[in-house]
Amino acid sequence: xxxxxxxxxxxxxxxxxxxxxxxxxxxxxxxxxxxxxxxxxxxxxxxxxxxxxxxxxxxxxxxxxxxxxxxxxxxxxxxxxxxxxxxxxxxxxxxxxxxxxxxxxxxxxxxxxxxxxxxxxxxxxxxxxxxxxxxxxxxxxxxxxxxxxxxxxxxxxxxxxxxxxxxxxxxxxxxxxxxxxxxxxxxxxxxxx
Ligand SMILES: C[S@@+](CC[C@H](N)C(=O)[O-])C[C@H]1O[C@@H](n2cnc3c(N)ncnc32)[C@H](O)[C@@H]1O
Numbered sequence: 438x439x440x441x442x443x444x445x446x447x448x449x450x451x452x453x454x455x456x457x458x459x460x461x462x463x464x465x466x467x468x469x470x471x472x473x474x475x476x477x478x479x480x481x482x483x484x485x486x487x488x489x490x491x492x493x494x495x496x497x498x499x500x501x502x503x504x505x506x507x508x509x510x511x512x513x514x515x516x517x518x519x520x521x522x523x524x525x526x527x528x529x530x531x532x533x534x535x536x537x538x539x540x541x542x543x544x545x546x547x548x549x550x551x552x553x554x555x556x557x558x559x560x561x562x563x564x565x566x567x568x569x570x571x572x573x574x575x576x577x578x579x580x581x582x583x584x585x586x587x588x589x590x591x592x593x594x595x596x597x598x599x600x601x602x603x604x605x606x607x608x609x610x611x612x613x614x615x616x617x618x619x620x621x622x623x624x625x626x627x628x629x630x
Contacts, residue, residue: 439464439508439538442520446474446492448512448604453490460489462504466496466520497523497531504538511539513547515606522563524621525549527580536585539625545586547623548594548602552616568619577621586623594618 440449443463453461465471471492480486495501497520516524523531524547535545551560551568566572573591581588599611599618610616 438462438510438512439504440512440514441497441535442466442513442516443471443492444515445470445605448514449490449492450474450478450487451603453487457487457489461491462508463490463492464495464497464500465492466494466518468494496520497534500534500538506538506540508538508543509540511535511543511545513545514602514604515548515550515610517559518563521549521559522565525551525565525568525577526563527577527584529580529584532581532584532586536625541625541627543625545621545623545625547621548607548618549620550606550610550616550618552613554615568617570619573619573621581621581623582626585626585628587626588621588623590620590622592620594620 438449438452438459439462441464443449443465446463449461449463453459463471463474471494475492477485478487478490478492482488513520513524522528523535539545549568553567566576570591570593573588578588596614599607
């Protein structure tokens, strides 16, 4: 399982701890938030060390070829900056990079949460249209399809499910009801030649 834009790696760390027989990779463009958790996984297992996880500094624009076709699951939670542009505007190169790291029939799960007021400057900077399920259907569906993903499900994440999201940003944003969380679940499909 690969988590892109993993931040402090909490989601990956907790999943890896719960599932010792699966391997987890957390990736972020920024090395700083990865530092603590990268140190922690190398401790003695009794002190939080884990052998089934690694963290990697890389941007979605530049994922190493060693990751090609390795992921049964790719997750992206609360993307920001150029990562947000890839998934929310359907940037062709970025989506192809995501497709490249998916194993055949791998699953891509994305959760985006934007507050129309507080995040206005970032969405304007990135040239994003307002996010909605209608927008996913009308604009993203075909772009994801062109990059080799079929969107299987999309919707607004209910308030009740927010509490189950084990990421630091999910915790930070829990009280903010103005922020609609849009999720997308897609699977990797073979491209027609
Ligand atoms: C709002 S944080 C979310 C962190 C984590 N997923 C969470 O839910 O707690 C967005 C993260 O995306 C990362 N990011 C932004 N652009 C990226 C890119 N082009 N490639 C990889 N990561 C990126 C940022 O460094 C940041 O850690």
